[in-house]
Amino acid sequence: MKQLLAFSALVVVASCAQTTVTPVAKNQIMISTSAEAACGSSGSAKVASRMAAVETIRRGYERYIIVGAASANNVSVYQTGPTYASTSGSSYSQGNNTYGYATTHFGGQQTIFHGTHDTNLVVVMFNAGDPEFDKAIDAKTQLGPNWQKVAKEGVNACN
Numbered sequence: 001m002k003q004l005l006a007f008s009a010l011v012v013v014a015s016c017a018q019t020t021v022t023p024v025a026k027n028q029i030m031i032s033t034s035a036e037a038a039c040g041s042s043g044s045a046k047v048a049s050r051m052a053a054v055e056t057i058r059r060g061y062e063r064y065i066i067v068g069a070a071s072a073n074n075v076s077v078y079q080t081g082p083t084y085a086s087t088s089g090s091s092y093s094q095g096n097n098t099y100g101y102a103t104t105h106f107g108g109q110q111t112i113f114h115g116t117h118d119t120n121l122v123v124v125m126f127n128a129g130d131p132e133f134d135k136a137i138d139a140k141t142q143l144g145p146n147w148q149k150v151a152k153e154g155v156n157a158c159n
Helices: 002-014 037-058 139-143 147-153
Strands: 017-025 028-036 063-073 076-079 084-094 097-107 111-114 116-126
Touching: 017 037, 028 037, 037 063, 037 111, 037 116, 037 139, 037 147, 139 147
Parallel strands: none
Antiparallel strands: 017 028, 028 116, 063 116, 076 111, 084 097
């Protein structure tokens, strides 16, 4: 059972974020990432940051600077009521007296997380020779040695 729960959690976290990209100028984009509650705000920010590098490469640029950022969340948690009750007990008699106890266990409650963590980034992209190029972050370095695969597939996991 524990393995099934761990696998279920992994599946949820493995594909927990969606990103949209809005061009705002020839070398500027806005990244909007929405991540599942399980990812947390840091997971949403991580996906958005990596997608800034991905989009820089996809658009033919080498480096980028994040010039604006905002985040929000609308995550809520609620617990359902019990769905079953089980009562057990025992008794014994001693002389004219009977003694006993009964215990009721309630179960079936579930804790449910709902909502998303959202991150918005404004990104300016640069190529060699552009002003601020030397101050910008190298997109390939940010994505690591498998940058080509990541740039092709994108980022949708917050882990």
